[in-house]
Amino acid sequence: MRTEFLRPIDGLRLAEEYRALLRPGESEAGANGTVHRLPRFFYEIGSWEEAHEIRLAPHFTLAELVLVDCREARLLLSQFPHYVPCAILLLARFLEDRSPAHQVGGPKSIHAWGTAANIYRIGDTFLSDTKSVEKYRTIAASLSPAVFVRPFGREKGQTSDHLHIDLGYASLTPRECSEPS
Numbered sequence: 003m004r005t006e007f008l009r010p011i012d013g014l015r016l017a018e019e020y021r022a023l024l025r026p027g028e029s030e031a032g033a034n035g036t037v038h039r040l041p042r043f044f045y046e047i048g049s050w051e052e053a054h055e056i057r058l059a060p061h062f063t064l065a066e067l068v069l070v071d072c073r074e075a076r077l078l079l080s081q082f083p084h085y086v087p088c089a090i091l092l093l094a095r096f097l098e099d100r101s102p103a104h105q106v107g108g109p110k111s112i113h114a115w116g117t118a119a120n121i122y123r124i125g126d127t128f129l130s131d132t133k134s135v136e137k138y139r140t141i142a143a144s145l146s147p148a149v150f151v152r153p154f155g156r157e158k159g160q161t162s163d164h165l166h167i168d169l170g171y172a173s174l175t176p177r178e179c180s181e182p183s
Contacts, residue, residue: 007056008045010088010176016044023078024085038171041087041115043179048083058094067094067119087116088174096145096169097121118168120161129165142167 013026027042045064047053053065067090078084097119112118121138122129129135135154142151142165152159152166175181 007052010179011044011046011085012179013042013044013085016085020078020085038115039173041089041173042181043088043173043175044085045088045090046083046085050082053084058091059098061098062094064090067116088176089169089172090116092169092172092174093117093119096149096167112168112171115171115173117170117172118166121165121167122163124165130163135161135165138165148172 013021013024016024016026024044025040026044028040029037030040031037047056047064047068050065053068054063056064058064058067064086068084068086093116124138127134127138129138132154139151139153143149148169150168150170152161154160154162156162
């Protein structure tokens with residue numbers, strides 16, 4: 003893995019325009035009322051070229067997962083540097099040997115933590131029917147009790163055209179960063 007380019011940044015020290023969009027360490031309530039803290043620590047990515055050089059896992063470069071929470075803010079999507087939650091390393095590890103397809107989520111989505119991905123294809127198999135989604139859902143869920151995979155269906159909390167896999171509201175503090183007590 004080539005991770006030597008990863009530069010951890012304390013989100014509380016970013017310029018105000020980035021802090022306002024990323025909201026490092028702030029509380030966020032989910033649709034069911036649970037409250038979690040948004041990531042405070044990020045890796046700073048200087049360019050697309052750099053994102054393509056950084057290998058998070060044998061089959062994943064950072065470029066494949068860099069758009070974890072950029073849909074709602076043009077600054078976060080179109081300009082560098084990009085800031086991705088440090089937990090992206092956890093997601094890459096769990097997705098290893100899986101399809102690299104990924105889609106960003108909404109403002110309160112688990113994707114904002116850098117710990118969730120939507121997978122639309124594995125090898126030549128498109129995940130768009132009960133049989134394919136449930137087959138890979140079972141495999142993904144067997145990786146760890148920490149892995150949540152949405153069931154197939156068309157109701158809220160289900161999926162009918164991809165495999166949603168997430169590791170929950172994980173946060174990673176790089177060893178070279180410090181959180182005040």
